[in-house]
Structure formats: C-alpha cells, structure tokens
Amino acid sequence: MKIAVIQGPNLNMLGVREKNVYGPMTLEQIHEQMKSSAAQNGIELEFFQSNLEGEIVDKIQECLGEVQGIIINPAAYTHTSIAIRDALAAVALPTVEVHISNIYKREEFRQKSITAASSTGVIAGFGPFGYHMALIALTQICTEIKAIEEAQKNQAK
Ligand code: DQA
Numbered sequence: 001m002k003i004a005v006i007q008g009p010n011l012n013m014l015g016v017r018e019k020n021v022y023g024p025m026t027l028e029q030i031h032e033q034m035k036s037s038a039a040q041n042g043i044e045l046e047f048f049q050s051n052l053e054g055e056i057v058d059k060i061q062e063c064l065g066e067v068q069g070i071i072i073n074p075a076a077y078t079h080t081s082i083a084i085r086d087a088l089a090a091v092a093l094p095t096v097e098v099h100i101s102n103i104y105k106r107e108e109f110r111q112k113s114i115t116a117a118s119s120t121g122v123i124a125g126f127g128p129f130g131y132h133m134a135l136i137a138l139t140q141i142c143t144e145i146k147a148i149e150e151a152q153k154n155q156a157k
Helices: 027-042 054-064 076-079 082-091 129-156
Strands: 001-008 044-049 069-073 095-099 121-124
Touching: 001 054, 001 076, 001 129, 027 044, 027 054, 027 121, 027 129, 069 082, 069 129, 121 129
Parallel strands: 001 044, 001 069, 069 095, 095 121
Antiparallel strands: none
C-alpha cells in the first residue's frame, strides 16, 4: 500500500516558523516519524512539499493510479484554493486533511476549509501527532476498501 503525503506552503519552515503555534519539530522530523511507523505496517510513503498551488494540483493528479490514499496539509491554500479542492475531487482517492493547529480556534479567515469537502476526514489541532493519526485512519480506510474490492471480485467468480 502506498500513500502520498502532500505538504503546502511554508510547511518547509516548520521548526522555525511560529513555534508557539506549530511547535519545534521540522518537516523532516515529522516525515521520519511517519516513515518509521508506516514501515512497521508495510506502508510506503511518498513525500511532497511545495509553496506553489499549481505544483500541488499537479502532484494530486499524479496520485491517480500511483497511490491508494492521500494525506494533505494544504496549509494557507486550505482557505483559498478551489483548484486543490477540485483536484482532490477529481482523483477521488481516500484523503485525510491534516492541520497542525486547531484552525477553528484561530483567526476567522482560517476557520473555513475550502479543501475539506473533498477529503474523507479532517484532523486539526493535535500538533504533528495529527499526521500519525491520519496515517492510522487512512491505513484503516484503505484496508477496508481492499477487503470490499476482494469480496466483490470473489462474488463475480
Ligand atoms: C495550517 C493552518 C493554516 O491556516 C496555515 O496557513 C498553515 C498551517 C496548520 O497545519 O495548522 O500554514 O494548515
């Protein structure tokens, strides 16, 4: 099973940017932790970070046929990007949207996620641990989908 982890603008600055909001961990450290817990469950992770909306849209499109699920933190594009929302809807893969901070208790402009409607579910406010939670959730969803597909295949025989 392969999962894409897509990180939006300024998340490459984790560990430096607004530590009081996002904590001290770097993106690399978060990804290392994810990699080791994924490996224990035989899951392959592909990491991607971009500060550019179009590159994120391209990456989401490339996920089709390549991965079974997406973990995405669209960062500031969460609140603005119809293009990312549409790309997620187009590929229609199981998707978990993650926010390190609790966007619902921050500035008003952060309290609306445009992209969330194209996700299976959203995790917000648990710090970097949210990525780990997303991995558990997505693994479960993908396992269930696989089981259903196999049952359908067996029925058709
Ligand atoms: C964020 C929340 C967004 O509002 C913000 O623009 C980010 C990070 C989060 O993970 O809490 O860059 O997505």
